[in-house]
Amino acid sequence: MTTLQEPTATQQRFDLEAEKWDNLPGMKEMAEKAFLAIKSTIHLTKSQNCLEFGCGTGLVSFQVEPYVNSILGVDFSENMANVYNRKAKEKKVEEQLQAIPLEITNADQLDGKKFHLIFSHLTYHHVEDFHHMTKILYEYLEKDGYLVVTDFEKFDGSELFHPKAKHSTVEHHGILKTELESALKEANFKEVQVNTPFSVIKGVEGSQTPMEFPFLCGVGRKC
Numbered sequence: 682m683t684t685l686q687e688p689t690a691t692q693q694r695f696d697l698e699a700e701k702w703d704n705l706p707g708m709k710e711m712a713e714k715a716f717l718a719i720k721s722t723i724h725l726t727k728s729q730n731c732l733e734f735g736c737g738t739g740l741v742s743f744q745v746e747p748y749v750n751s752i753l754g755v756d757f758s759e760n761m762a763n764v765y766n767r768k769a770k771e772k773k774v775e776e777q778l779q780a781i782p783l784e785i786t787n788a789d790q791l792d793g794k795k796f797h798l799i800f801s802h803l804t805y806h807h808v809e810d811f812h813h814m815t816k817i818l819y820e821y822l823e824k825d826g827y828l829v830v831t832d833f834e835k836f837d838g839s840e841l842f843h844p845k846a847k848h849s850t851v852e853h854h855g856i857l858k859t860e861l862e863s864a865l866k867e868a869n870f871k872e873v874q875v876n877t878p879f880s881v882i883k884g885v886e887g888s889q890t891p892m893e894f895p896f897l898c899g900v901g902r903k904c
């Protein structure tokens with residue numbers, strides 16, 4: 682397996698945020714809504730082995746865990762992966778859930794492992810070329826496996842999702858529905874659907890009025 686090199690600015694940001702991540706405003710709410718979107722899109726079963734791309738501290742993984750066989754979390758922040766593994770141990774689910782610090786850059790980094798389901802929440806907007814990433818994730822799926830991506834939608838004003846101080850660690854201020862759809866189709870996914878199943882109301886910098894941010898849920902099947 683490939684290990685991490687010198688941390689980038691984005692990795693350093695997430696390394697610094699890892700311990701407080703679960704208590705940052707809105708994180709648990711967004712993860713719960715993402716989980717419900719995944720659960721209503723995919724028939725989860727106890728025979729599925731899953732990968733969470735950009736797993737963070739596992740806010741989504743820990744909700745999916747009771748419904749599937751196993752989840753491997755990958756995250757390029759070593760501290761995020763450490764918090765994930767510590768929580769798995771505390772909850773006594775370390776047999777089912779494990780995170781590794783890894784930046785996915787190609788389809789040959791996981792010792793040949795393939796998955797029935799890959800999910801990813803709030804990570805695509807950190808990936809410069811998420812079209813290419815979608816093609817890589819396709820390769821990590823078993824035949825008939827599914828990829829589910831949830832992330833906030835791009836619109837005029839969606840750059841307010843993050844305060845300006847974090848903009849240098851963000852590649853996209855949201856994802857366009859058409860872009861997620863084309864990324865899935867270009868990667869050869871079938872039965873592609875992109876919906877807007879939920880939104881969150883979030884405080885934003887420079888305004889007393891919270892804003893609504895719709896979230897996309899994109900799904901495709903590897904046939």
Ligand SMILES: C[S@@+](CC[C@H](N)C(=O)[O-])C[C@H]1O[C@@H](n2cnc3c(N)ncnc32)[C@H](O)[C@@H]1O
Pocket residue numbers: 691692695708712734735736737738739740741755756757758761783784785801802803804807808
């Ligand atoms: C906004 S956080 C979301 C974490 C988690 N999914 C959640 O909802 O709490 C994005 C995560 O993706 C990770 N990440 C971003 N780009 C990545 C990449 N190319 N490879 C692996 N992890 C990445 C970051 O380290 C961070 O933990």
